[in-house]
Amino acid sequence: MADCETRVIIGAGHAGGRAAEAMRQAGFAGEIVVIGEEPHVPYERPPLSKELLTGDEGPDKTFLNPPEFYADNAIDLRLNARAVRIDRAGHRVLVAGGDAVDYGKLLIATGGRVRHLACKGADLAGIHTIRTIDDSLSLRPRLTEGARVVVIGGGFIGLEVAASARTRGAHVTVVELADQVLARVADPAVGDLVADLHRSRGVHVMTGATVERLDGNGRVAEVICTDGETVAADVVVVGIGILPNQEIAADAGLEVANGIVADAFGQTSDPDIFAAGDVAFHYNPILGRHLRLESWENAQLGAIAVARNMVSDPQPYAAVPWFWSDQFDLNLQVVGAPETWDRLVTRGDPETGRSVIFYMDGAHVCGATAFNQGREARPLRRMVESSAAFTDAELADESLRLRDLAARGD
Ligand SMILES: Cc1cc2nc3c(=O)[nH]c(=O)nc-3n(C[C@H](O)[C@H](O)[C@H](O)COP(=O)(O)OP(=O)(O)OC[C@H]3O[C@@H](n4cnc5c(N)ncnc54)[C@H](O)[C@@H]3O)c2cc1C
Numbered sequence: 213m214a215d216c217e218t219r220v221i222i223g224a225g226h227a228g229g230r231a232a233e234a235m236r237q238a239g240f241a242g243e244i245v246v247i248g249e250e251p252h253v254p255y256e257r258p259p260l261s262k263e264l265l266t267g268d269e270g271p272d273k274t275f276l277n278p279p280e281f282y283a284d285n286a287i288d289l290r291l292n293a294r295a296v297r298i299d300r301a302g303h304r305v306l307v308a309g310g311d312a313v314d315y316g317k318l319l320i321a322t323g324g325r326v327r328h329l330a331c332k333g334a335d336l337a338g339i340h341t342i343r344t345i346d347d348s349l350s351l352r353p354r355l356t357e358g359a360r361v362v363v364i365g366g367g368f369i370g371l372e373v374a375a376s377a378r379t380r381g382a383h384v385t386v387v388e389l390a391d392q393v394l395a396r397v398a399d400p401a402v403g404d405l406v407a408d409l410h411r412s413r414g415v416h417v418m419t420g421a422t423v424e425r426l427d428g429n430g431r432v433a434e435v436i437c438t439d440g441e442t443v444a445a446d447v448v449v450v451g452i453g454i455l456p457n458q459e460i461a462a463d464a465g466l467e468v469a470n471g472i473v474a475d476a477f478g479q480t481s482d483p484d485i486f487a488a489g490d491v492a493f494h495y496n497p498i499l500g501r502h503l504r505l506e507s508w509e510n511a512q513l514g515a516i517a518v519a520r521n522m523v524s525d526p527q528p529y530a531a532v533p534w535f536w537s538d539q540f541d542l543n544l545q546v547v548g549a550p551e552t553w554d555r556l557v558t559r560g561d562p563e564t565g566r567s568v569i570f571y572m573d574g575a576h577v578c579g580a581t582a583f584n585q586g587r588e589a590r591p592l593r594r595m596v597e598s599s600a601a602f603t604d605a606e607l608a609d610e611s612l613r614l615r616d617l618a619a620r621g622d
Pocket of ligand 1: 258295491
C-alpha cells in the first residue's frame with residue numbers, strides 16, 4: 213500500500229486539474245498523480261461550444277494552466293492514460309497498459325461522456341458531438357457559410373452550438389424532442405424566450421420532433437422525423453446530454469446512483485475515495501438533497517473544496533447551483549436547481565432582452581434565470597439560499613435593487 217501522503221486523481225479535466233492545483237495551494241507536500249485519458253492538459257469546456265467554434269484560435273486559452281505548471285508544481289500529470297480499475301483493498305489504481313499507481317486518498321473526477329443517438333444512420337459520417345477540444349476542432353471547419361447544420365437536442369449545449377453555427381453563416385435547424393427547448397432545466401416560459409431569440413436570428417427551431425433516422429450515402433444528408441418531416445443536412449451535431457463516467461466506481465463497489473454518491477465533503481462510501489465534478493452525485497446542504505451538476509462552477513469550486521478536504525481539515529461544500537450560457541448576444545444566468553415551483557414572477561420586459569424570471573415556491577425564491585443581467589447572479593443566489601419571504605410585487609418592481617432585496621436574508 214502507498215504511503216498515505218499520495219493523492220491520486222482519476223480524470224485530468226476541469227475538476228481533476230483544479231483539484232491537483234488546490235491540493236498544492238493548500239500546502240500539501242506529498243505526491244500528487246493525475247491520470248487523464250485525453251491528450252491535453254486539463255482545460256475548461258465552456259469555450260468549446262462558443263469561442264472555440266466561432267473564432268479561429270487554437271485551444272490554448274481553454275487550458276486551466278500552461279503545460280509546464282504541472283512539472284513546476286511537482287504534479288505528476290499522466291496524459292493518454294486511462295484508469296481501468298480501482299483496487300480498494302490494495303489502495304491502488306490500475307492503468308491501461310499495465311501500470312499501477314498506489315494511493316493514500318483517491319479522487320474520481322471522470323466527468324461524463326456524450327450520449328449518442330440510437331436510431332438508424334447514427335453512425336454515418338458528418339455526425340458530430342461536442343465534449344472535447346478535438347470534437348470542437350473537428351466540427352469548426354464544417355460550420356461554413358451556407359452549410360446546412362442540424363442540431364439534435366435543444367439543451368444548453370445544442371443551443372450554443374446552434375448560435376455559433378449561425379454566427380458563422382450556416383443554415384441551422386434545431387430538432388428538439390420535448391415541446392420546449394431547455395426542457396430539462398427550465399420552465400416553458402424561459403424555454404420559449406430562448407427559442408424566440410434563436411428564431412429571430414434565423415435558426416429554425418422544431419420542438420416536439422422525434423428523430424426517426426438519419427439518411428445518406430455514407431455521409432449524413434437528411435434527418436427524418438417520425439412525423440415524416442425531413443431536414444436536409446450537411447452536418448449533424450448531436451447534443452442530447454451526457455452519461456456520468458461512474459463505471460470505474462461501481463465496479464469497485466462504491467455506491468452509485470445518478471453519478472457517484474458523495475457527501476457534502478465529496479467523500480464516497482469509501483472514506484479514502486472522493487468524487488467531484490460532473491460525475492459526483494453529491495449532497496448539497498443548502499438544497500437538502502443529493503444532485504449531480506454539470507457546471508463550470510461545480511467543476512471549479514466544488515472540486516477545490518473536495519481537494520482541500522483530502523489534504524486538510526474537512527469543510528462541507530455548500531453553494532446554490534449556478535450555471536451560465538452564452539447564445540448570440542444573450543447571456544443567461546441560471547441560479548438554483550428547483551424541481552418544482554408554483555409560479556413564475558417576471559421582472560423587466562423580456563422584449564427588451566433584459567429581464568429576470570423568478571421561480572417561486574410560496575413566498576420563497578427557489579430559482580431564477582437572468583437574461584443579460586450578469587451582475588444579478590450574486591444577489592439571486594443569496595435570495596435562493598435564504599429563507600426570506602418576498603412578494604411578487606416587490607420582485608417585479610425594478611425600482612427596488614435586487615441586492616437590497618437579497619440583503620433581507622442576511
Ligand atoms: C461544450 C460544453 C460547454 C459548456 N458550457 C458551459 C457553460 O457555459 N457554463 C457552465 O457552467 N458549464 C458549462 N459546461 C459544463 C462544464 O464544462 C462541465 O461541467 C465541466 O467540464 C465538468 O468538469 P469535470 O472535470 O467534472 O469533467 P470533464 O471536464 O469531462 O473531465 C473529466 C475527464 O476525465 C477523463 N476520464 C474519464 N474517465 C477516465 C478514466 N477512466 N481514466 C482517465 N481519465 C478519464 C475524461 O476524458 C475527461 O478528460 C460546458 C460543457 C461542455 C462540454
